[in-house]
Amino acid sequence: MKAFMPSNLNGTLTHFPKEEFEPEEGSIMSTIYNPKSSKAEEFISHEEILETLAFADEHKNDRAYIESILEKARPVYDERGRVHCDGLSHREASVLLACELPDLNEKMFKLAEEIKLAFYGNRIVLFAPLYLSNYCVNGCVYCPYHAKNKDIARRKLSQEEIRKEVIALQDMGHKRLALEAGEDPVHNPIEYILESIKTIYSIHHKNGDIRRVNVNIAATTVENYRKLKEAGIGTYILFQETYHKESYEQLHPTGPKHDYRYHTEAMDRAMEGGIDDVGIGVLFGLDKYRYEFAGLLMHAEHLEAVHGVGPHTISVPRLKRASDIDPSQFDNGIDDEIFEKIIACIRIAVPYTGMIISTRESEAVRGRALSIGISQISGASRTSVGGYSEEERPHDTEQFDVSDQRSLDEVVKWLMDLGYLPSFCTACYREGRTGDRFMALCKSGQIQNCCHPNALMTLAEFLTDYASEGTKKCGEDLIEKELLTIPNEKRRNIAKDHISNIYESNKRDFYF
Numbered sequence: 001m002k003a004f005m006p007s008n009l010n011g012t013l014t015h016f017p018k019e020e021f022e023p024e025e026g027s028i029m030s031t032i033y034n035p036k037s038s039k040a041e042e043f044i045s046h047e048e049i050l051e052t053l054a055f056a057d058e059h060k061n062d063r064a065y066i067e068s069i070l071e072k073a074r075p076v077y078d079e080r081g082r083v084h085c086d087g088l089s090h091r092e093a094s095v096l097l098a099c100e101l102p103d104l105n106e107k108m109f110k111l112a113e114e115i116k117l118a119f120y121g122n123r124i125v126l127f128a129p130l131y132l133s134n135y136c137v138n139g140c141v142y143c144p145y146h147a148k149n150k151d152i153a154r155r156k157l158s159q160e161e162i163r164k165e166v167i168a169l170q171d172m173g174h175k176r177l178a179l180e181a182g183e184d185p186v187h188n189p190i191e192y193i194l195e196s197i198k199t200i201y202s203i204h205h206k207n208g209d210i211r212r213v214n215v216n217i218a219a220t221t222v223e224n225y226r227k228l229k230e231a232g233i234g235t236y237i238l239f240q241e242t243y244h245k246e247s248y249e250q251l252h253p254t255g256p257k258h259d260y261r262y263h264t265e266a267m268d269r270a271m272e273g274g275i276d277d278v279g280i281g282v283l284f285g286l287d288k289y290r291y292e293f294a295g296l297l298m299h300a301e302h303l304e305a306v307h308g309v310g311p312h313t314i315s316v317p318r319l320k321r322a323s324d325i326d327p328s329q330f331d332n333g334i335d336d337e338i339f340e341k342i343i344a345c346i347r348i349a350v351p352y353t354g355m356i357i358s359t360r361e362s363e364a365v366r367g368r369a370l371s372i373g374i375s376q377i378s379g380a381s382r383t384s385v386g387g388y389s390e391e392e393r394p395h396d397t398e399q400f401d402v403s404d405q406r407s408l409d410e411v412v413k414w415l416m417d418l419g420y421l422p423s424f425c426t427a428c429y430r431e432g433r434t435g436d437r438f439m440a441l442c443k444s445g446q447i448q449n450c451c452h453p454n455a456l457m458t459l460a461e462f463l464t465d466y467a468s469e470g471t472k473k474c475g476e477d478l479i480e481k482e483l484l485t486i487p488n489e490k491r492r493n494i495a496k497d498h499i500s501n502i503y504e505s506n507k508r509d510f511y512f
């Protein structure tokens with residue numbers, strides 16, 4: 001067998017020439033592994049994952065090899081200041097995740113921070129989930145919305161109730177939503193989802209509006225994905241839950257979601273339907289985290305290999321307590337230390353992919369996660385149907401316990417106190433910079449002239465329309481300081497003018 005060299009691997013996520021996905025003769029790659037395959041069991045090859053884990057075990061104390069992986073993943077700047085990263089294959093990243101050498105683990109975290117800073121600066125994008133309906137015909141054993149749960153109140157929002165929820169969200173300052181609904185062809189058919197999206201985009205309350213609606217609904221047909229695209233969704237999000245097929249089938253004993261292949265191939269159908277921003281993720285705690293990690297990166301490699309663009313975002317939810325769900329009944333829970341390492345390794349492996357953490361996690365965990373990779377967080381979330389228009393946080397329809405229960409104003413202030421720049425930017429989606437056009441922006445070196453002023457202008461909107469006095473003062477000082485860091489003078493002056501306009505008038509929605 002030929003000695004393993006990283007260059008033999010398929011799967012550098014963002015720039016890999018498609019021809020190179022053919023396994024080389026004599027490579028240690030499993031011969032049946034084919035990232036370009038359209039079949040779930042082939043692009044998420046169980047055998048390839050097992051080989052990857054064995055390979056990672058073999059090299060977890062291999063200092064020279066781990067150092068070479070870290071070196072390969074380092075950001076490189078060209079003479080025009082454009083940053084470029086090669087990313088890592090699932091095998092290389094799995095070696096990092098398994099690494100047992102403390103000093104190299106430390107280096108790994110530092111590298112994750114460096115990459116985070118190179119591509120995302122100090123910006124953190126904010127969003128909120130909006131639960132439309134908890135009717136669901138599936139039997140997912142880890143989710144309280146499963147069909148057999150009689151303890152949970154079932155609720156579906158009417159268009160009028162959606163209006164109230166959206167106004168409550170706009171009054172907090174949110175501009176970007178993630179729609180959530182269970183799978184139920186009778187209660188939540190695609191027509192209901194489409195109508196709800198239309199309602200949400202149509203509401204303009206005071207200076208508020210929702211400018212990007214991401215959608216997290218069950219795997220569906222190409223035709224339905226096309227309809228979602230036409231309705232103007234941002235990202236289509238679908239978590240795999242677990243990539244381990246056998247576990248998947250046990251954890252989803254009933255309902256359409258039981259079909260592993262249909263679920264795993266959903267993103268291919270979404271892309272065929274014209275949605276080029278897709279968000280993937282697993283629910284950590286269901287199966288062994290190293291298996292899930294390799295599967296997640298192989299999924300990203302597959303999308304890149306077949307569609308020319310990897311996932312727009314990766315989410316990292318962990319199993320949480322809810323209604324009739326007790327996380328201690330699942331054997332594969334991960335502690336904070338492993339969780340942080342997973343985040344850092346994903347950041348290093350797929351530098352161009354946004355990473356999301358929700359209010360499932362506590363303030364402390366979220367704080368640490370931000371520095372090592374997370375680029376988007378939810379704020380002031382209510383994970384119940386109709387939760388935003390209630391005075392008190394309702395628990396009877398909640399999907400999971402919210403650990404971070406702070407208001408959006410508090411989250412924004414907290415981010416600024418930690419040295420971050422909260423952003424409500426939705427510009428790319430609205431400018432049509434999705435899929436590979438978004439990636440082109442990331443690689444163009446223009447992020448600092450684009451995302452940065454957009455973050456400042458949207459923060460100025462938040463401060464003027466929704467913030468408390470303390471947050472406002474802190475934010476205005478931050479904006480003044482951060483304006484000076486926009487490299488392009490023309491852009492800097494335009495952003496300054498727009499921000500003055502926002503402070504002094506009701507003019508809103510400026511972006512580059």
Ligand code: SF4
Binds near residue numbers: 136138
């Ligand atoms: S995870 Fe989704 S599909 Fe499964 S029971 Fe919950 S809402 Fe339904």
Ligand code: SF4
Binds near residue numbers: 425427428
């Ligand atoms: S400009 Fe695009 S990439 Fe940058 S923060 Fe806004 S939406 Fe995101």
